[in-house]
Amino acid sequence: MALNKRGSRPIVVDGNRYCWLVRRKPTYSQGLTWSPLSFAVERADLAGCATLVVRLASPRPDNWMNAVAPPVLPSLVASAIRQGLERGWQPERPGSPFMLDLGR
Numbered sequence: 486m487a488l489n490k491r492g493s494r495p496i497v498v499d500g501n502r503y504c505w506l507v508r509r510k511p512t513y514s515q516g517l518t519w520s521p522l523s524f525a526v527e528r529a530d531l532a533g534c535a536t537l538v539v540r541l542a543s544p545r546p547d548n549w550m551n552a553v554a555p556p557v558l559p560s561l562v563a564s565a566i567r568q569g570l571e572r573g574w575q576p577e578r579p580g581s582p583f584m585l586d587l588g589r
Contacts, residue, residue, distance in 0.1 A: 488527050488536065495529060496559055498566045502529040503576075505562050507545075516549040521588055524557060526566055528576045535580040539565040542588035 493504040505526040514520040522545045526537040539562075546554040565585060570576075574583040 488525055494559075496562055496566075498563045501576075503527065503566060504529045507557055511545045511547060511549070515545050516547075518544040518548050518550050518552050522546075522554065522557065524562070525582070526562065526569070526576075531577055533579055534576055535574065535578055536582045537566065537569045537574050537576065538582045538584050539569070540584065540586045540588055 488504060488506050490504070492509060493506040496503050496505060503526050505524055507522070507524045512520070515522065521541050522543055523538060523540045526539065528534055541557075544550075544552045544554045546556055548554065565587060568587070569583060569585045572585065574585070
């Protein structure tokens with residue numbers, strides 16, 4: 486699964502280049518705050534490799550219920566990348582998306 490380059494944001498973590506993306510519009514359940522915010526990360530220099538999908542505890546900032554939600558900061562993305570790597574995400578290998586649940 487490759488990220489759409491349009492709208493993705495670059496980040497460098499421990500010398501490696503990544504790009505990350507929050508979906509442009511909330512899904513129906515995210516809009517109603519039934520499911521939390523998630524974002525995807527992949528290595529910027531390796532096409533077709535495993536994507537890290539990070540699920541947070543907070544709702545999307547653009548939810549329809551006006552629930553308070555913190556923004557997704559680059560420091561949070563960098564921390565999620567490091568945790569994903571520690572838990573077994575191998576961004577240089579092709580494969581299924583690696584799910585990282587930070588909502589617990």
